[in-house]
Amino acid sequence: MAIRKRRNNVARKPTAAGRLLETIAMRHVPQALHVAAVLGIADLLAHGSKDSDELARATGSHTRTLYRVLRTLVAAGVFSEDTRGRFRLTPLGQPLRSDVRDSIRAAAILLCGESELEGRLVDCVRSGKTAIELASGLSWIEYYKQPSVRAAMFNAAMTALSNAHYARVLDAYDFRSIRKLVDVGGGHGRLISMILAAYPKMRGVLFDLPHAREGGQKTIADASLDDRCQVVSGNFFDSVPAGGDAYILSRVIHDWADEQAVAILKVVRDVLPKGRLLLFETMIPSGHRLSYPLLSDLNMLIRTGGCERTEAEYRALYRAAGFKLTKAIQTGSPTGMTIIEGTPA
16 A cells, blocks of 8 residues: 655755745845845944934834834844844944944935835836936935935935945055055045055045035044145135046945046046046946846936946046056955946047
8 A cells, every 4th residue: 555655844945936935025035135234223223222212212222113124134134133122233233333333224215215216217218317307307426415414324324335335445456656646536535545554655635515614624634634625615626736646436436327428437538648547436247147237337326417437448448538448457346346446448
């Protein structure tokens, strides 16, 4: 007599539909990160574990609802939870703190909190316009300048992103032969202050729009670089400071379509008869492996109208602006940050 064996409870390979549904549901992870960043959960856990009751009281939140968000972030590796229901920061969650050097809290607040822009991606694809244009009728620069609260958060988010992008820059490139470095569109001066601090004989100029001047002066002063770095305001579509033997444009060119990108580079070329151009950009690698650069490219599509580019595309931009691309140096950053060196052609 044949005996029917019970089927073992073996995990089955997920179906294509199941995998796609899980991918769709992953949209809630950035939303949960936004909640944790806004409420300052990581700061509250900086010196020890707390349960959801304590965290809810400290943040003015609903206990059970907060717990549901936090347990999702436990599954994402941002927090851990012990058998008593107390939450603790993991190494992955440390950068959500506002008081650490590599903090990305401001970026989580801004970028994970703009779902109304992300939801317009299909309209961007159909129209060729950015979500910001479609939602507000403004350019991305005007949009992030007003109101003042949004402007402050945007500047803080850009500084936070810099923490991740520039983590390995000093190890990847030798700046020793540069006497005077001009940082074009350098924002609040995070990058140039790092480089000048590492190279005491170098002088610098931090150049950006007037609204960034105060933040730039503070960064330079806090780094005790006032005597070696000048802060200058202006518009890089019109002119940039002359006299540098190397010019940096960090995460500037990716904000713009090819025509505007070439126009900016030509302005730099006009004041650089010899020397080096150094673009710091997230470069798209060969192939289509899902990675930060590809996702960042969609971010550019939605917000600025610019794009991330391949090495061949940067080579073409350089050629059009009167430069020759000489090196593309990967810094080893998880964001794909690449130092793209060029010289006047």
